[in-house]
Structure formats: structure tokens, C-alpha cells
Amino acid sequence: MADSIQMQVTRYTPAPDAVPTVANYDVPLRKDWSVLDGLNFVKDHIDGSLSFRWSCRMGICGSCGMNVEGEPQLTCATFLSDYAPGPVRVEPLTNFPIVRDLVVDIDDFMTKLPRVKPWIIRDDDVTVIDGEYLQTPEELEEYKQFSNCINCMLCYAACPIYGLEPDFIGPAAIALAERYDLDTRDRGQRERLDILIEKEGVWGCTFVGECTRVCPKHVDPAGAIQRYKLKAAQENVMAFLLPRAAR
Amino acid sequence: MSAPITYRQPVSRLWWIRKRTYFLFVLRELSSIFVAWLAVFLMIMVVAIGRGEASYQNFMSWAASPVVIVINVVALAFLILHTVTWFALTPQAMVVRGPGSRRALATKEVNVAGRWVSAATVVRVGGRLPAAVVIASQYAGLIVVSAFIAWLVLR
Numbered sequence: 001m002a003d004s005i006q007m008q009v010t011r012y013t014p015a016p017d018a019v020p021t022v023a024n025y026d027v028p029l030r031k032d033w034s035v036l037d038g039l040n041f042v043k044d045h046i047d048g049s050l051s052f053r054w055s056c057r058m059g060i061c062g063s064c065g066m067n068v069e070g071e072p073q074l075t076c077a078t079f080l081s082d083y084a085p086g087p088v089r090v091e092p093l094t095n096f097p098i099v100r101d102l103v104v105d106i107d108d109f110m111t112k113l114p115r116v117k118p119w120i121i122r123d124d125d126v127t128v129i130d131g132e133y134l135q136t137p138e139e140l141e142e143y144k145q146f147s148n149c150i151n152c153m154l155c156y157a158a159c160p161i162y163g164l165e166p167d168f169i170g171p172a173a174i175a176l177a178e179r180y181d182l183d184t185r186d187r188g189q190r191e192r193l194d195i196l197i198e199k200e201g202v203w204g205c206t207f208v209g210e211c212t213r214v215c216p217k218h219v220d221p222a223g224a225i226q227r228y229k230l231k232a233a234q235e236n237v238m239a240f241l242l243p244r245a246a247r
Numbered sequence: 248m249s250a251p252i253t254y255r256q257p258v259s260r261l262w263w264i265r266k267r268t269y270f271l272f273v274l275r276e277l278s279s280i281f282v283a284w285l286a287v288f289l290m291i292m293v294v295a296i297g298r299g300e301a302s303y304q305n306f307m308s309w310a311a312s313p314v315v316i317v318i319n320v321v322a323l324a325f326l327i328l329h330t331v332t333w334f335a336l337t338p339q340a341m342v343v344r345g346p347g348s349r350r351a352l353a354t355k356e357v358n359v360a361g362r363w364v365s366a367a368t369v370v371r372v373g374g375r376l377p378a379a380v381v382i383a384s385q386y387a388g389l390i391v392v393s394a395f396i397a398w399l400v401l402r
Binding site: 012014015016018019020070092094095096097098099105123136138139141142160163164184185186187189190206207208209210212213220222223226227229230 | 341
């Protein structure tokens with residue numbers, strides 16, 4: 001194995017009319033080094049001005065998502081040795097505005113996420129003193145997969161629809177809506193449906209399926225969206241068949 | 248505070264050739280045009296049969312022309328792609344439950360005759376059939392329907 005690998009990293013300094021450029025850095029190639037380790041080496045030893053997000057280094061915080069060789073990846077879970085002999089291209093996540101270098105602006109997702117009300121909605125006034133809401137392991141299993149989302153936004157970077165139609169509410173938000181809809185303790189289906197039944201909701205999705213392929217937590221947002229479409233379609237049929245007075 | 252300056256990454260017009268999976272998706276979307284074509288072709292045939300022997304012979308000689316044959320061969324290829332890809336996606340889009348599923352009670356907001364009410368609802372949990380079983384049963388269904396149509400036409 002060669003003892004170094006070249007990283008081709010996107011650099012961008014915000015200024016009117018500024019465009020991103022590519023900088024090449026040679027970093028040590030070690031078997032146990034992730035792409036994130038390579039970036040940290042650059043920051044510590046070559047250029048301290050390189051900006052990127054990271055935190056846990058163990059694939060759970062969801063901060064270090066970047067495009068590695070064009071694929072949205074958690075850089076802490078992507079190994080440099082897999083790209084040997086290199087070079088390895090590291091870019092900011094696609095479909096998001098670049099703030100600086102590899103840091104992207106995630107405000108759009110942060111405003112969309114609460115719109116689908118990803119929390120348990122109840123219409124009764126049960127307090128903690130009244131006891132807990134019981135749930136069987138089987139009932140938990142129904143939504144558990146969708147609750148594994150870490151908001152890393154790799155699915156948004158992979159989704160061509162989100163790139164073309166920025167109003168699309170997106171894979172992760174819909175998967176989280178489905179997570180609460182499938183929860184036996186929740187009663188918020190109607191409130192979420194109002195938002196998701198719109199054109200920018202589930203109907204924006206054309207089932208490319210790339211969100212599911214890139215998801216590091218195997219959430220399967222594409223599956224969640226198609227399942228939701230089935231529910232939304234049933235609603236539409238109901239609205240069409242029933243007389244206005246009965247609705 | 249004014250909004251920070253950011254760089255909006257442009258989406259290339261050729262985004263769909265950037266990845267094999269994107270390209271396959273576009274082909275799958277395109278396949279619906281050929282499915283529609285084959286439906287129209289079938290309807291033209293039915294109309295021709297309805298108009299009598301001469302009309303049917305006309306249709307047959309038109310259908311045997313090289314251009315129509317080429318179109319239909321391409322359409323068949325897309326039809327196969329359409330069938331295979333959509334069958335493969337079904338288990339992801341649909342939860343099909345087998346005998347292992349169990350009934351559970353949950354209080355849900357349900358739409359009763361167009362009105363939303365909180366009600367104790369029976370939901371089914373568990374027993375989700377494996378993807379392979381769902382896909383296999385679709386092919387089994389396709390074979391049964393195809394065999395019936397073949398019998399209807401050829402008997």
C-alpha cells in the first residue's frame with residue numbers, strides 16, 4: 001500500500017460572485033483512517049482554514065455527511081483505503097447551498113422537519129402520573145426502522161427531485177412522519193396528512209429510491225414515502241366518493 | 248443580520264447520466280410510454296378485428312412492416328424492464344402481511360364517513376412477508392394471467 005493518498009477537496013470562501021475551487025492535499029494513507037481523519041489531518045497539519053462539520057466520529061451524530069467520489073457518505077464511516085491509490089474527491093453535499101468549504105446550509109431541512117410534526121400527538125390530557133403508554137415489542141417493530149434517522153441529510157443530497165424542486169419536503173422528513181404515524185401511541189395522522197398530501201409532500205416523490213441506497217442507518221425513506229402515498233390515495237378516493245355533506 | 252452569502256450548487260441538465268441508478272430510474276419512467284404504446288397497438292388491433300376480415304388483414308400487414316416490428320421489439324424490451332423493476336419495488340412500497348400477523352388495539356384518529364374521530368382501531372402488526380415471497384407471488388400471478396389469455400386466444 002502506498003503511504004499517502006491525494007484528497008481533492010472543495011474550497012469556497014463566501015464573497016459575492018465567488019465560486020468553489022478544488023485544492024489538492026496529500027495525506028497519510030493508513031488502513032484505519034476514514035475520510036474524516038484525512039480532513040482532520042489537513043486541518044491540523046496543512047491548512048487550518050479548511051472548514052467542515054463533524055462531531056462523534058462513530059456514525060451517529062449525522063454531522064459529517066459529504067460527497068465522496070460523488071456519493072453522499074458519512075465521512076467518518078468511509079475509509080480512505082477504499083479509494084486507494086486515489087485521488088479521492090471530497091465535495092459538500094449536493095442540493096444544499098455551500099456556506100464555506102465543505103459546510104452546507106441546512107436551514108431548509110430545519111424548517112421543513114417540524115412541519116410534519118415528528119413527535120407523538122395526543123388529544124387527551126394524560127400526565128406522567130397517570131402512567132406510561134404501553135407498547136408491545138411487535139408494535140415497536142412496526143416503526144423502529146424509521147426511527148433510526150440521524151438527520152444526516154445524505155438522502156436529500158442523493159434525491160434528484162429535491163435538487164430540481166427545492167419545495168419538496170424530502171425523504172427524511174416523510175420517513176419521520178411515517179415513524180410517528182405507525183406508532184400505536186400517536187394520534188396525529190390527520191395533522192400530518194394535511195401537509196404530506198400536498199404536491200410538495202409525498203406526491204413530489206417519483207420513487208428514484210436513491211435515498212434508501214445512501215441511508216447509513218437503513219431507514220428506507222423511499223419505502224416510507226410509497227407507503228404514505230397509498231394512505232394519501234385512499235384519502236383522495238374517500239374524498240371523491242363521499243358526498244360533500246358527509247365529509 | 249443580513250443573510251450570509253452562500254453558493255447554490257447548480258443541477259446539471261444531465262444529472263440523470265451521472266449515476267447508473269439515476270439512469271435506470273429514467274429508463275423505468277420512460278418505459279411507461281412504451282406500455283401506453285402497446286395498449287394503443289392492442290386497441291387498434293381490436294378495432295381492426297371489429298371492422299371485418301379485410302381490415303384485419305390490413306392491420307396484420309401494417310404490423311409486419313419493419314418499422315412497426317422495430318418499435319414493438321423496443322417496446323417489448325421496455326415492457327420487460329417495466330415489469331421487472333416495478334415487481335422488484337413492490338415489497339418496499341407495500342406491507343403484505345402473512346399468517347404470522349397479529350391484531351392489536353390502538354386509539355387512532357380515523358376517517359369515518361369523511362369525519363375524523365378518535366377511535367379504538369384494530370391494527371395488524373408483525374408477520375410481514377419477506378420481499379422474495381411478495382415478488383415471487385407477483386410473477387406467479389403474471390404467469391397465471393398470461394396462461395389464461397394464451398388459452399383464450401389459442402383455443
